[in-house]
Amino acid sequence: MIPYYSDKFVQIYHGDCRELLSQVPPVDLILTDPPYALQFTGESFDALATGAVERSWATRGLTMTSTPKTTPSLYREINPRCGGCGRAVNGADTAKGFKVCQCEYVTELAPWPNSAMVRLHEWHMGWIVEAFNALNNGGSLAAFASTRTLGRLSCAIEDSGFSMRDVINWHHDGGVGRNSSSLRTAYEPCVWARKPHRPGEEVPWLTGAPSTTNLIYTPKPDNHEREEHPTQKPVSLFRTLIQLFDAKTIIDPFMGSGTTLRAAKDLGVRAIGIELEEEYCEIAAKRMSQIAMKL
Numbered sequence: 646m647i648p649y650y651s652d653k654f655v656q657i658y659h660g661d662c663r664e665l666l667s668q669v670p671p672v673d674l675i676l677t678d679p680p681y682a683l684q685f686t687g688e689s690f691d692a693l694a695t696g697a698v699e700r701s702w703a704t705r706g707l708t709m710t711s712t713p714k715t716t717p718s719l720y721r722e723i724n725p726r727c728g729g730c731g732r733a734v735n736g737a738d739t740a741k742g743f744k745v746c747q748c749e750y751v752t753e754l755a756p757w758p759n760s761a762m763v764r765l766h767e768w769h770m771g772w773i774v775e776a777f778n779a780l781n782n783g784g785s786l787a788a789f790a791s792t793r794t795l796g797r798l799s800c801a802i803e804d805s806g807f808s809m810r811d812v813i814n815w816h817h818d819g820g821v822g823r824n825s826s827s828l829r830t831a832y833e834p835c836v837w838a839r840k841p842h843r844p845g846e847e848v849p850w851l852t853g854a855p856s857t858t859n860l861i862y863t864p865k866p867d868n869h870e871r872e873e874h875p876t877q878k879p880v881s882l883f884r885t886l887i888q889l890f891d892a893k894t895i896i897d898p899f900m901g902s903g904t905t906l907r908a909a910k911d912l913g914v915r916a917i918g919i920e921l922e923e924e925y926c927e928i929a930a931k932r933m934s935q936i937a938m939k940l
């Protein structure tokens with residue numbers, strides 16, 4: 646596999662993590678920020694990888710009871726339209742310039758296509774089973790979610806064989822209220838789970854536990870830090886998490902603009918990033934070439 650970018654600490658791969666995760670060496674920590682399934686913007690990364698889940702389960706001697714199907718646009722299905730005004734009911738596609746439904750009562754009555762949320766669960770399974778295989782025994786998975794889609798992510802993590810440990814909250818104050826049917830977001834949850842290990846196996850433990858709390862406060866990236874990525878997280882957040890998990894090797898399968906890798910490199914930790922969109926690989930590669938941010 647040829648990296649898009651490589652240096653002493655960091656490697657970037659351009660492609661689909663559901664295909665590439667099986668080709669990278671196992672690590673201590675998978676620290677990632679997958680699409681929240683609120684603002685899926687196209688067809689490229691919300692289509693389910695048919696067969697990926699079964700293949701991964703088969704390598705572990707397991708079989709699935711249901712077969713995930715390819716969906717053309719999960720985005721559309723989990724963002725239903727109001728039966729009254731025809732606008733998006735949950736505000737998610739304001740990013741695409743649509744107006745949001747203000748008919749509160751219709752919002753409440755609008756049929757929610759649960760089958761789409763089941764498919765979101767399966768979409769998560771598609772990468773999480775690969776993430777499980779890409780971790781050393783006792784290694785941790787820490788994955789961000791929105792408060793509305795956290796449940797599906799958590800269940801998929803648990804169903805993939807991980808042991809749930811906690812939900813770490815990134816508190817930032819910085820969300821924007823959408824309409825009178827949603828609260829202003831001031832935190833984003835990060836599910837932490839561990840791959841089981843055998844008795845006697847040496848595994849990484851947390852730094853600072855048990856006195857460290859499961860709440861991290863750090864502001865959203867300011868203009869000085871911001872890159873051309875719509876959901877960029879702050880480097881300081883990932884730096885805190887990497888130090889907490891005391892990881893020596895990391896993978897971020899949904900790398901975006903490379904924030905996890907920048908934090909890892911600043912700390913002298915080796916990290917691999919995978920990203921589907923080439924333009925974000927390019928931004929991340931540029932960030933890796935910059936001088937380390939002040940710690």
Ligand SMILES: C[S@@+](CC[C@H](N)C(=O)[O-])C[C@H]1O[C@@H](n2cnc3c(N)ncnc32)[C@H](O)[C@@H]1O
Nearest residue numbers: 661662678690876877878899901902904920921
């Ligand atoms: C929430 S963003 C990550 C943002 C990142 N934390 C940052 O600070 O820039 C999720 C990223 O995952 C990428 N992505 C979506 N599906 C993917 C897949 N199957 N494989 C690899 N990357 C994917 C998207 O293009 C997007 O850039």
